[in-house]
Amino acid sequence: MNILITNDDGIYADGIIELARKLSSMANIYVVAPKSERSATGHSITIHSPIMVEEVNLGENIKAYAISGTPADCVKIGIEALFKDINIDLVISGINKGSNLGTDVIYSGTVSAAMEGLILNKPSIAVSYNDFKVKREIYKEVSEYVITLIENLKNKLDLLNDCILNVNIPNVKVKGWKVTKLGERKYENVLEERTSPFGQTYFWIGGSIKELEQNKDSDITCVNEGYISITPVSIEMTNLNKFEKLKSMEMLK
């Protein structure tokens, strides 16, 4: 099996290094990841500047490149250029430091990298761990869950022909696995106005998670309850219900 791994925390993040090393026992591992952290970049791609590429040593049996681009760039360059002669069977983005749940996925570089894999017709999975501050050792344990998932999926990868899997692993004792739907996540007190030493106005996006009532099967509830959440996330974004409703508008007849 040939697995392309990327992330948005950067190629020297613990999560990607431990995942790559652990998976190298079961597959050929190809890594293309951003040289530095590129979180919250959404599905940004780099078209206005060149993308620099540099080979990196992440361990035995791992072929790895750091690039100056975004997570989505990594997957594009991995599949269409650096490893274009390899038949990549699976794209994995992660293991991300911090969860990517509910509305987060739209901002997430981790999830967008998996989406780019799907656009390029590869089965793709985003994996996040629900904790921002953890010891490197933790990612060794967390990677075991990724191996279990791959073992169970590897004969069913055609399930991922029109969706990616967004996987979130809780930072407590894992009770099991659940298939979920994206919940609703919003933030409060996001913007604070400040003044620079030179008198210029600026904002810094921050904020804390707002507690919202979740729908049934929400990925947010699932992880809070100690289960690993697996959400199939689609790239088909047309709203078919509103498609019909809009067609009945007078101007559009």
Add this chain to the structure above:
Amino acid sequence: MNILITNDDGIYADGIIELARKLSSMANIYVVAPKSERSATGHSITIHSPIMVEEVNLGENIKAYAISGTPADCVKIGIEALFKDINIDLVISGINKGSNLGTDVIYSGTVSAAMEGLILNKPSIAVSYNDFKVKREIYKEVSEYVITLIENLKNKLDLLNDCILNVNIPNVKVKGWKVTKLGERKYENVLEERTSPFGQTYFWIGGSIKELEQNKDSDITCVNEGYISITPVSIEMTNLNKFEKLKSMEMLK
């Protein structure tokens, strides 16, 4: 009516200036746009650095700010900070220089800005013009279509409670309006390997549009045929079909 306008071509792009001036005859106009071009930024937000804000003069009856952030940042800062005391009725992102059709929407800063409006519970519309090189005068004419659309929609804005409208205007004589679905757009020869004067490897993402067979009601076909395309684009990304299928997997029972 209070309209917040943004774009991804930057605040001094012809498309946003002509749109803001034209719409100022029918509504109070509030503009927050990137200081320079931020196309293909997807739903990127700026969380690792401050976002500088500067007031800009775009004409009478227009309150405008240029910021150092992305299109999604513009909408967040517009609604939650700079104009938080104004009841914004509608968010418009555009008029973009170049179309945003089919798979493009996932990379588009223009569309992502409208999505951010929807996340913040505002009816939101992305507008693109299907030409990269046009005279400024053209945007005056194109803005008339936006006015027509707003006039027709303004009593039905609750239609936009779970989707944005992605509007693409053809660069030929307009035959009419059509409600469409996102088509499939892929590019070929996207990556070329080059070497810098210092011997470093780099890539530059480019490529040309691949001609693909389009599904019925495709936005791509619609614009090619000379109609204005209106696609309702959803933020609900869970793949419900695969949700059911995955639940039947042995490991997940």
